[in-house]
Amino acid sequence: MTKTSKDYLSDILKLNLSEPEFHWLTSAVAQISNTKSRKDLYITYSLCTSKIDDRPITDFGSQDFEWKDYLEIQKASTLEVSRIFILSSVLEAGEEFLKPVQQLIQVADKTELETFLKYLVLLPEPKNFKFAAVEALRTNIATVFNAISQYNPYPSEYFTTAEWNQMYLKAAFMQQDLKKIPEIGKMANKDLARIISDYAHERWAASRDVDPMFWRPVSNFLEDNLVDDIESLFKSEEEREQKAATLVCFHSTSVEAKKLLDTYHTHLQNVEQGDITWKNL
Structure with a gap:
């Protein structure tokens, strides 16, 4: 029988919870699944904070769990994983739990x-x-x-x-760490490249800086104003902006990018050797 996320989460919790904590949690989940009771779900979920001692998970097990690395990156805690285990378990138990879980999210x-959000x-x-x-894109609460x-x-x-573009722009507006957004290369698109240029011009007009990481998605869309924008970065006195411009052009296949690199090649060798990347910019 194929193991699901719920099964792997159970394995991880068994390694990190005390025996009484794990027994309470699994027994409560079993009862909810058997009774199909929305009330039991809400009670168990609310009791988590008093029944589970919230601490960092230190042992993620040796099994090949698809989301194991992700849990480690997010520094998952016992309380977090216990909550997701409850929700995963009841959702697997029956479709009648879909609306109750959605309502739990709405009143969280x-x-x-x-x-x-982290473990959806x-x-x-x-x-x-x-x-x-999608609703989380509208918040001004950084966490x-x-x-x-x-x-x-x-x-x-x-x-x-459009939703992904909104998230990327909001991250820049909130001055969050753009390096932590995954799949930027995969999600890059022409509309986003235009939005990046427009936003940068607004910032510059107000004498405000633009995070050099912001330009990462434009490599495959270098045309018109974007070519001038990248040349402005090359001419900047800020070394990080010069490096960002070099990275944009290095990862581009456009003729314009090649021309810019022929003119502005101070950091090109380091980019070619892998000493300068988007990860360490």
């Missing part, structure tokens, strides 16, 4: 919402919870926004191009 406090990909049929992910945008594979799998 900030910490609970961050957990939902571990739930059965993650697309059923896209409403929460909530970062829960969906940083490291999270959900946006690149389930967002439309």
Whole structure:
């Protein structure tokens, strides 16, 4: 029988919870699955904070779990994984739990919402919870926004191009770490390249800086104003902007990019050798 995310989460929790904690959790989940009780779900979920001692997970096991690395990157805690285990378990138990889980998300406090968003990909049929992910793009609470945008594979799998573009621009506007947004190369698109140029011009007109990482998605769309924008970066006194321009052109196949590199090649050798990358810019 193929193991599901719920099964792997159970294995991880068994390694990291005390025996009484694990027994309470698995017994409560079994009861919910048997009774199909929405009330039991809500009670168990609310009791988590008093029944589970929230601490960092230190042992992710030796099994090949698809999301193991992701849990490590997100520094998952016992309380977070316990909550996701409960939701995964009841969703697997029956379709009648879909609406109750969606309602739990809608009434979640900030910490609970961050957990939902970070680990949506571990739930059965993650697309059923896209409403929460899209709603998180509207928040000005950095920790909530970062829960969906940083490291999270959900946006690149389930967002439309417009939604992903909105997230990327919002991350820049909120001055969040753009290096932590995954799949930028995969999600790059012409509309985003135009948006990046427009936003940069607004910032420059207001005498404000633009994070050099912001330009990463434009490599395959170097034309018109974007060529001039990248040349401006090459001419900048800021070394990071020069390096970003070099990276943009190095990863581009356009004739314009080649021309720019022929003229501005201070950092080209280091880029070619892999000493300068988007990861270490």
